[in-house]
Amino acid sequence: MTFFQTYQTELIASLFIIVFLIIIRSISKKLIYKLGKKTGINDARIHLISRYATVTLILLALLIETFIFGAQLKDLALVFSSVFAVIGIALFAIWSILSNITSGVIMFFSFPYKVGDKIQIHDKDFPIEGIIEDIRAFQLHLRLDNGDLVTYPNNLMLQKAVTLVKKDAIDEGVDAI
Known part of the structure; x- marks a missing residue:
């Protein structure tokens, strides 16, 4: 018997799963793109979130494929517990990076400010006021009034109070809170 007959x-089930997940990927990609354009998010962030969704779907497909080809739940539990133990130790060392990536995803869907807005970050140690130039996976780029570029971590953006400086106050040169 050949592999294909066996x-x-x-x-056939794998083919259906792959086709189904490709359809889900295209739908999610379109929804992410529409949501990003509707809220005025730049194309680089839309593409980044779309990649995150694609990687999640690939991992889900691999998990489903293991069940299709006969893996038992107890076998997968052993593999996942071993893998997650190693990954857990590694991720503990880089938790800050992961929290910034997670914050970047959260900011994509629910961040009320966009590129070009002037904001004030109320940090008691280092208060900042500047114009958002870019929102990346790990940090936000702010251009200060003196021309300096400040990169501010995404996870801190979600932890600190942020105020949108009124646009008419920017035009008049007056600071407004």
């Missing part, structure tokens, strides 16, 4: 039903 695993014919598994291969």
Whole structure:
């Protein structure tokens, strides 16, 4: 018997899963793009969030494929517990990076400010006021009034109070809170 004859039903199920996840990916990509354009988010951030969704779907497909080809739940539990133990130790070392990525995803869907807005960050140690130039996966780029560029971590943006400086106050040169 050949491989294709032996695993014919598994291969057909895999094909249906792959087609289904490709359809889900295209729908989610369109929804992310529409949401990003509707809220005025730049194309680089839209593309980044779309990549995150694609990677999540690929991992989900791999998990489903293991069940299709006969993996038992107890076998997967052993593999996942071993892998997550190693990953957990590694991720503990880089938790700050992961919190910034997670904050970047949250900011994509619910951040009330966009590129070009002038904001004031109420940090007791280092208060900042500037214009948002870019919102990236790890940090926000703010251009200060003196021309300096400040990168501010995304996770701190969600932890600190932020005020939008009124646009008419910018035009008149008056600070407004």
